[in-house]
Amino acid sequence: MSLYAVDLSSGIPLYRQISQAIEEEVRKHYKPGAQLSPEPVLAERFSVNRHTLRHAIDELVNSGLVERRRGLGVFVLDGPHNYGIHKHTRFTKSLEAAGNTTESVVLRKLIIPAGGGVARRLELGEGAEVLWVETLRKANERPFSVVSHFMPAELVGQVFAEYEGGSLHDFIADRLGIELERQYSLISTRLPQGDDATLLAIPRHQPILRIKSVNANSVTRRPVEYALGRLRGDRVELEVKL
Amino acid sequence: MSLYAVDLSSGIPLYRQISQAIEEEVRKHYKPGAQLSPEPVLAERFSVNRHTLRHAIDELVNSGLVERRRGLGVFVLDGPHNYGIHKHTRFTKSLEAAGNTTESVVLRKLIIPAGGGVARRLELGEGAEVLWVETLRKANERPFSVVSHFMPAELVGQVFAEYEGGSLHDFIADRLGIELERQYSLISTRLPQGDDATLLAIPRHQPILRIKSVNANSVTRRPVEYALGRLRGDRVELEVKL
DNA sequence: GACAAGGGGACGTCTAGATGAGCTTGTATG
């Protein structure tokens, strides 16, 4: 393979040259879940001290490419999930299509009066009753997104008492006979608020992607669901096709 | 003040005890912009090696509490709360508008060999010459995006010597007679890397939106430009209409 | 067959010392 020509005289720190070399190698030849060579071996290979090599790997850990497991080794993480935004995209579908196991857990299921933002987006009067469902989704056993769904209570009625996870849009289609269609999405980024960092198992300084979207009845065009999703920024990438 | 009772036997790593002690002290007694004691002094005070102390400060840097300035010292950053509230900066820009709204400054204009990612997206061989133009865009005198544009050097030729800002797509249309068409965009979020935090005038712990997009000749469908934009997360919100 | 002990591999933490590089400041010099 290469000569691992890391060179101090170039002005670029060794650990950075090494982290870039490893990153490239990983992206080219490693699959998610694969294990890197042990630190002492890599240190030997690049002819640097183990501390320097650890510094290099620290960078990769920090950028979300690999993960350390004490006592076991360093492992390649899944790349960011490419979640396309289209008229009919569904979370679960696009993930499963990508060959990932999915799981969704209902964290909250409550009826509350609609606040200003929710009411406006659902075209309801302020204070109208809405069902608030908060779900945590995982892919390959790892938390991935937290989504707050708001739906007019009168529309979804009592049916949602039975919702326990899985594709929400499928549930709506099955039980209510309503096909949903995405109208628009707003994408922004923030540091995690509230419990989101804990739920998503990320440090508080790692940014999340926020997606606000409104889904409407594809026939009547009336809004049915307003969703505010918070996605792990290190594992999600949004694709917008035009 | 305290006795700095860091203790190895407690099972908690020294560097973590120290970072927590410093964090508490900073939050209580330091204002944004204040400077921490030099590393050797702190190391002495906690009776640890300077490496261990640096590890502790690394944690604080990583969490966005403080910032290192080489040759100067370690300084306390503003808390993130100071950045959240904006009254009329509520500009919801579409991707297109964000790309074209300008008062733009050219930061760099170089011909470089294409790296792997750039080469792949422009459908060139690795190492082929590409023109790298980096622009900083402002709105209301405030910076809001940094964009790296990559274009095949043979295509854009010498023409770009005259490019000094303004709409890049207009420039390409005028000078080269090429109409561009966006193929797709990938949206992700990161903390700012390199000089981006400085250029955008944000603290290093404030997330940015990254947009990778490829623009192609609308006739031949050959890729002409690969753009990697970094937008201030507190000023920009992307709207995706469908 | 079940369980416990032990070995070895891998990451985690800490110490010690040396050198490099960026920034500011003060002083010497033209």
Add this chain to the structure above:
DNA sequence: CATACAAGCTCATCTAGACGTCCCCTTGTC
């Protein structure tokens, strides 16, 4: 007075060595 340079402070990087802790798997015993 202004410029140039040197000193000194600060963080940045690298090396070397030593243990500690966690985890898995094998081995041995009951």
